[in-house]
Amino acid sequence: MGDGRDVAARPRRKSESSLDILRSNVSTTVLSSVATFGRAMRSGAEATKIGVVDLVRLRLQTHETLAQAWFLITVTAIPGVLMAIPFGVIVSAQVGNLVHQLGADSLIGAAGGLGVIKQGAPLATGLLLGGAGSAAIAADLGARTIREEIDAMRVMGIDPVQRLVVPRMIAMLIVAPLLNILIIVVGIAAGYIVAIAALDVTPGSYWASFGSFTTSIDVWVSLGKSTIFGYLVVVIGCQRGLEAKGGPRGVADGVNAAVILSVVSIALVNVVITQLVTMFFPTRLA
Known part of the structure; x- marks a missing residue:
């Protein structure tokens, strides 16, 4: 038993x-x-505070900021155009077929334009910055961390946040809305060409519906979303880079984590912003 x-x-x-x-x-x-x-959140708040103080006191590292901004432009501009073209084509074709079945061809411009401005361009901007920008920032800062350059800067009395993080943050905040505007222009142009060439929509009808439903608020919301996405991306990339440890393997893990966290954060924040904008600024005739 x-x-x-x-x-x-x-x-x-x-x-x-x-x-x-x-x-x-x-x-x-x-x-x-x-x-x-x-x-x-703590590192983002600290970098934001230091950046604001440097801007007010005119101590911003202009050369480093412009160098980082140019680097971000070079790695995201062409991929942004390549993403905007198929996105504009897909939105215009899918919405155009549905609207055509309903007999409302004149609304293709409004539907395609709003789709690109309010969702397509900010998301494409955030994903590009998260995939290219965040990975590059995490790799750069991670390599500096494992080579003990960050510790050496602290020993010499140099704040690595002020010297390394703030210029990258300001560069990201500059590039994000510019990239967003580029994607909007290319995406709408691609949708317009498809609507005119494949869906037999007249140019006047396309632009009339686009102008009737698209307001300046939609553009400002799109720019605001892209700026917020850029801020999230740079904070995540800098944090993962400065916390890298364990040699080259640690840098690789930090880069991987930065990209994944950036994409997930962008998706979640986009849902929240979209719901808030829909509540306070519903779609209406201009």
Whole structure:
């Protein structure tokens, strides 16, 4: 009997052990995620404060900021155009076919234009900056961290946030709306060509519906979303780079984490902003 009870107790203890391990892993993951979010918010607030003070006191590192801005433009401009063209074509073709079945061909311009301005351009901007910009920033700062350059700067009394993070943040905030405007122009032009050439929409009808439903608020919201996405991307990239450890493997892990966190953050924030904008600024005739 004693042997039977022992045999019956073993699976139970094993099951409880597995459950404890699962609970421990979940709690550890959640706590680690909250801690990472807290560090990102703290580093973002610190960099923003230092950047504002440097701008007011005219101590901004202009050369480094312009160099970082030019680098971001070179790695995102051409991919942005290549993303905007198929996006504009797809939106115009899909919406055009649906609208054509409803007999409202004159609304193709409005639907395609609003789709590109309010959703397509900001998301494409954020994903490009998250995929190229955030990865480059995390790799650069991560390499400096594992080479102990960041520690050396602190020993010499140089704030790495002021010297390295702030110029990249300001450069990202400059490039994000510019890239957004480029994608808007290219996307709408691509949609216009498809509507005229393939869907037999007259140019006057396309632009009339586009102008009737698109307002300046839509453009400003698009620019604001792209700027917020750029801010999230640069904060995440800088944080993962400055926290890299473990040699080249740690830098690679930091770059991977920066890209994934950037994409997820952009998707979540986009949903929140879209709901808020829909509540306070519903689509209406201009």
